[in-house]
Amino acid sequence: MNDKPVTPRPRRELSFPHLIKWAEMAVRGRVERALRTVPVTSGQLLVLVLIDEQGEATAAELARLMYLTPQTMTTLLRPLRDQGLIDQRTDERHRRRLQLLLTDVGRGALEQARVQTPKIEAEILADFTDDERATLTRLLTRLARPPDR
Amino acid sequence: MNDKPVTPRPRRELSFPHLIKWAEMAVRGRVERALRTVPVTSGQLLVLVLIDEQGEATAAELARLMYLTPQTMTTLLRPLRDQGLIDQRTDERHRRRLQLLLTDVGRGALEQARVQTPKIEAEILADFTDDERATLTRLLTRLARPPDR
DNA sequence: CTCATATCAGCTTAACTGAAATTG
């Protein structure tokens, strides 16, 4: 009897690239919904965060940081410029370079996003202890940040 | 003296959603380059992996698993069907449902991708100990997989 | 009637390659 068990699939462990992509997708939806009031997408927001962290940065530097081609960075930056969230000034020692920096409006948008972050994180990480959160943060940071040039 | 220090930016810790997105971007580029011989994108590959894991699944189930709308799932599935990587049969107990399953070609593509995975993982995780890899895998799995319905 | 499923149509954003202009 019970010839047809519940097909106990071995559930082989997912590879690393798939796991990261999947986790990112799990987070992405919630974030975009929560940040609908902020006029930027999650990719654009990461650009703002990185400019803020660096103080100022060229498009080429940002592209390297985010593992994108410079052309893709141009398309990410355009709406940020159009909305006045970032500004630029030519680097006088290397006049081809455009140093990008946040405007007051840009800093405002970033702050507006940061206000919402704790609530989102709490939702996502509800099942994780403080220790686990710290560990995950540390490991992901090492994964994300390119080795110092 | 030294009125203008090197602006020692506090480098405030990145929020969780940003960290995950960033880590995913760090991995994505390498993976897509390594898998250029496999005729699917990383998103489509995740669909194949999940169908394989489940044995068979409907588009609606997959959409829930991946936190996407059913419409988006349709667009992900179309190229997989067009290339004969997946097949479908109507569920007789619920004739609106289409059970999706891998074809031999689909299993082949998956295997072809899996052959390359260890090399990619080794690159990405070069700086991580076995312990750290296990921890990261465990934590990401909990983050990605939706709670059982 | 309602709910779930599947899919079509149309739109936007984010990624790519290729090509061109500018600066050092």
Next chain:
DNA sequence: CCAATTTCAGTTGAGCTGATATGA
């Protein structure tokens, strides 16, 4: 001449909303 930076043009894929049809 060459390398790095920026940007334009064109293409594709991946996400969304809205609408429609069908089956339980």
